[in-house]
Amino acid sequence: MRLRLVPQETNFDFFRFRNATFGASIVAVIASLVLWLTVGLNFGIDFLGGTTIRTESAAAVDVGAYRAALEPLALGDVVISEVFDPTFAPDQNVAQIRVQAQDGAEAVTSDTVASIEAALQGVDPSITFPSVESVGPKVSGELVTTALVALGAAIAAMLVYIWLRFEWQFAVGAVAALVHDVILTIGIFSLLQIRFDLATIAALLTVLGYSINDTVVIFDRLRENLIKFKKTPLIEVMNRSVNETLARTLMTSGTTLLALIALLVLGGDVIRGFVFAIFWGVIVGTYSSVYVAKNVVLMLGVDRDPKSPDAGTQFADVDA
Incomplete structure (x- = not known):
């Protein structure tokens, strides 16, 4: 008998309140940016010297x-x-x-x-x-620049990959979700004044990888369903795709969070900022995979010409 966090088949309407959830994400991003610019970050030695x-x-x-x-x-x-x-x-x-x-x-x-x-x-x-x-401050300034370049390069590389793997609309949605995750993580660090150092940058890069993995899994199922259900409205195909991958998403996120909670409680002060960044990133990354990335794709739409055998994807034959 297998453990199930959710029923084998679900039919939740994830996009019923899509305007409210997307609006909440925009407000959260703006609030995080305001906190970053007004309160600032509690930089560690790596960035302060x-x-x-x-x-x-x-x-x-x-x-x-x-x-x-x-x-x-x-x-x-x-x-x-x-x-x-x-x-x-x-x-x-x-x-x-x-x-x-x-x-x-x-x-x-x-x-x-x-x-x-x-x-x-x-x-x-x-x-x-x-x-x-x-x-000294000069070396610290170089570390800040290098960290920003690393984050930017990671996001750009993922943009190209998603664009080639799916369509440009999917790439825009995925990058919007990644930017959302990074900014909200920086915002919570600014709000709580948790030490922000090079270990936090490493955590942010880990969050980017985790978030894009979850997004690609749902995108892959969405692409299959777009080909299978060519005449079904896009929003219904998206709901079906999220429901079909829901068990996998909850199991992956849930087990990851259990391990991170143990590290937060028992890991000590040295790694607490690193672990908290990943913990928060897993939560917002799971949220953004559905309510940011998919909302952006839904707003942009995809090419679903029924005359095309590969409707729903430009690059269906490209292997991962």
């Missing part, structure tokens, strides 16, 4: 104890992570501590570094500091 301190000790690294020792110094954004390497000796325990630049300075001052070292030596007297490196 700061100092990286490498530690080495004979005792095991205790990230919690390190963090508790540095907390009274009020250093702002501090990222502590243990470094693993198969070449390390058994008694060689290495950690990396990143501290954001203080009060607009290009790097952490030598006095602050000395305070950090003294606090950590209070936790472990054997600790040493092999290296101290600074990341």
Whole structure:
């Protein structure tokens, strides 16, 4: 007996309130942009600049104890992570501590570094500091530019793929959904002031891949149904396609969210921003696959000339 989240056959009218859902998406995108421009993002060290301190000790690294020792110094954004390497000796325990630049300075001052070292030596007297490196605002600016280029290139590549795989209307709908997902994720980060760093950019790229995968699955079924039901109104064919892929969508999203909830609760502060970005992205990505991408295709329409054997798709024979 197989577990089913939804009945084998459903007939939900996903587009009954299509104007309201699409309008809500537009309002959410505008609100996110306003938050981004007015409140701004809580950038991490990667984008603000700061100092990286490498530690080495004979005792095991205790990230919690390190963090508790540095907390009274009020250093702002501090990222502590243990470094693993198969070449390390058994008694060689290495950690990396990143501290954001203080009060607009290009790097952490030598006095602050000395305070950090003294606090950590209070936790472990054997600790040493092999290296101290600074990341200035110029490098941080380059990282911001590179991150934006990476997001733009990913969206552009997906636009070309969907265009070749289906039709241009499908490509526009898919890209609209991707832009919707990215902007809403940035908006929630701005609203909640969650740290935004390079790990968040990686999460956004993961969200783009997840969202486009869900969109392509429904598009593929839509293309098959457009060929099969050539005289059925487009909105009815879309509803049928979403209903036929609903079980797959809920099972995939549901199992992914279960794993992400576990990571949010048990994963700790270091990965919380990364996990939250993917968690939020899965939710809005699943929503946008239906209520943004399909709404755009519905508004643009598709070529469904009944005289054409491949009505409903320009590139039906192109393999994925």
